[in-house]
Amino acid sequence: MIRLNNVSKIVRSGSEELTILHPLYLSIPVGQFVAVVGPSGSGKSTLLSLVAGLDYPTTGDIRLAGEYITLMKEDELARLRGAKVGFIFQSFHLIPSLTAYENILVPMEIRKVPKARERAQALLDEVGLHERGHHYPSQLSGGEQQRVAIARAFSNEPAILLADEPTGNLDSKNGAHIFDLLIKLNREHATTLLLVTHDHVLADQADRVISLNEGRIVEDRETRRAGEWESGRTAFCPPLSHSPTLPLSEEEEVA
Numbered sequence: 001m002i003r004l005n006n007v008s009k010i011v012r013s014g015s016e017e018l019t020i021l022h023p024l025y026l027s028i029p030v031g032q033f034v035a036v037v038g039p040s041g042s043g044k045s046t047l048l049s050l051v052a053g054l055d056y057p058t059t060g061d062i063r064l065a066g067e068y069i070t071l072m073k074e075d076e077l078a079r080l081r082g083a084k085v086g087f088i089f090q091s092f093h094l095i096p097s098l099t100a101y102e103n104i105l106v107p108m109e110i111r112k113v114p115k116a117r118e119r120a121q122a123l124l125d126e127v128g129l130h131e132r133g134h135h136y137p138s139q140l141s142g143g144e145q146q147r148v149a150i151a152r153a154f155s156n157e158p159a160i161l162l163a164d165e166p167t168g169n170l171d172s173k174n175g176a177h178i179f180d181l182l183i184k185l186n187r188e189h190a191t192t193l194l195l196v197t198h199d200h201v202l203a204d205q206a207d208r209v210i211s212l213n214e215g216r217i218v219e220d221r222e223t224r225r226a227g228e229w230e231s232g233r234t235a236f237c238p239p240l241s242h243s244p245t246l247p248l249s250e251e252e253e254v255a
């Protein structure tokens, strides 16, 4: 569960104040696949960075899996991120001097994940790169590099996966493939997926689409795909009873 309560982001440059995100309220149940759309500069990446705890909001609080990340110190936050959150950046962020396999393996070794070698190979297989583990990022196509980045983001089986335009640099075929992979992982692992995309056709495959404009949520709708939850998942969460753009009631707060 992700909850944002009265979250805003204001930055100061000199004497000027710029509101990047106006106060917003958002509640995302476990396992939901949410697409975030909106024009360039509308605040999508800012929203994702706040949810990832990579940036602090100016007002409000954010809860991930029941924990108030806005109250945490940097080391506590790093622990929570390592345990629960995966982040896929638009531009892969792979380490060029490590092979595909090592890019997945090394972060797990740092976290002392048991059986890290077997797991790294299994993840490579899962993203369809069985034969390419020994290749360096420069020897892989954009779509293949993005698949390595997805495998790495999945290496800690995150409860929450945040993806900022993961298909933005790819052609439509590769983009669709990455998207299918994210949907598969979301469904099989009941991972909560928050994905920024400019592609409305892809966004409509999510359970829910949130549209941002000038730092405000201007639309928040469930797609037809959302109905598939009941038949396809064990970790089904009922639809929200309140409008997610309104403050949460006391009762919902404690839930």
Ligand SMILES: Nc1ncnc2c1ncn2[C@@H]1O[C@H](COP(=O)(O)OP(=O)(O)OP(=O)(O)O)[C@@H](O)[C@H]1O
Pocket (backbone or CB within 6 Å): 011, 018, 020, 038, 039, 040, 041, 042, 043, 044, 045, 046, 047
């Ligand atoms: N640290 C900062 N200082 C000043 N302005 C900032 C800062 N961070 C973001 N902004 C501004 O806030 C607005 C929202 O930025 P953000 O990166 O969240 O947009 P976005 O919706 O992700 O856009 P894009 O689709 O182009 O990636 C932009 O106008 C951006 O220039």
Ligand SMILES: [Mg+2]
Pocket (backbone or CB within 6 Å): 044, 045, 046, 164
């Ligand atoms: Mg962005």
